[in-house]
Amino acid sequence: MQAHDARVELVHRFFSGTGTTYDAVVHYATFGIDRRWKRRIIELLPPNPRRILDLACGTGSSTPAIAEQFPHCRVIGAELREEYLEIARSKIHKLGWPNVNFVLSRAEDYRSVEPFDCVVSSYLAKYADLERLIPVTKAMLRKGGLLLMHDFTYPPRPCLIPIWRLYF
Numbered sequence: 001m002q003a004h005d006a007r008v009e010l011v012h013r014f015f016s017g018t019g020t021t022y023d024a025v026v027h028y029a030t031f032g033i034d035r036r037w038k039r040r041i042i043e044l045l046p047p048n049p050r051r052i053l054d055l056a057c058g059t060g061s062s063t064p065a066i067a068e069q070f071p072h073c074r075v076i077g078a079e080l081r082e083e084y085l086e087i088a089r090s091k092i093h094k095l096g097w098p099n100v101n102f103v104l105s106r107a108e109d110y111r112s113v114e115p116f117d118c119v120v121s122s123y124l125a126k127y128a129d130l131e132r133l134i135p136v137t138k139a140m141l142r143k144g145g146l147l148l149m150h151d152f153t154y155p156p157r158p159c160l161i162p163i164w165r166l167y168f
């Protein structure tokens with residue numbers, strides 16, 4: 001682990017104190033589309049998974065839905081920030097899903113000896129050290145397992161770039 005990784009410091013600074021408003025901000029800032037994307041992610045998950053990892057699970061905007069969809073699957077949410085993880089834990093506590101565990105960990109440092117059928121992640125790529133993240137994540141997937149990373153991408157059509165810039 002790099003003790004002074006600028007990415008980690010940026011994440012702590014950027015998200016500090018935003019836990020209670022995060023879900024609403026994402027919902028309105030994406031005009032409600034985030035929920036559709038998250039539903040689509042669940043549709044893409046492999047059938048009958050035994051273990052799924054939700055990397056950078058944040059406040060648990062996907063984790064409970066994954067656990068509900070696959071009640072016999074162990075779902076692990078790993079997240080860098082305790083503030084967000086507390087909110088995710090309390091959502092699961094209220095829902096009572098017994099198949100979820102949360103881990104406070106930087107995604108690049110998380111390891112599991114038991115393989116995952118699928119690793120999902122929303123909006124992590126731009127904050128992570130992908131050169132470290134991708135090999136360690138791949139090593140945790142069972143053979144044929146799926147890595148599903150979801151994020152905003154730069155628009156392929158030049159005419160959309162000014163709108164993209166304005167939005168961000």
Ligand SMILES: C[S@@+](CC[C@H](N)C(=O)[O-])C[C@H]1O[C@@H](n2cnc3c(N)ncnc32)[C@H](O)[C@@H]1O
Pocket residue numbers: 011015026055056057058059060061062078079080081084105106107108121122123124127128129
């Ligand atoms: C935009 S939020 C997305 C949260 C959640 N995945 C969602 O879809 O709502 C980005 C999250 O990534 C977490 N994060 C950023 N870098 C991380 C890293 N290297 N390891 C683990 N979590 C990280 C942040 O703390 C934050 O909770």
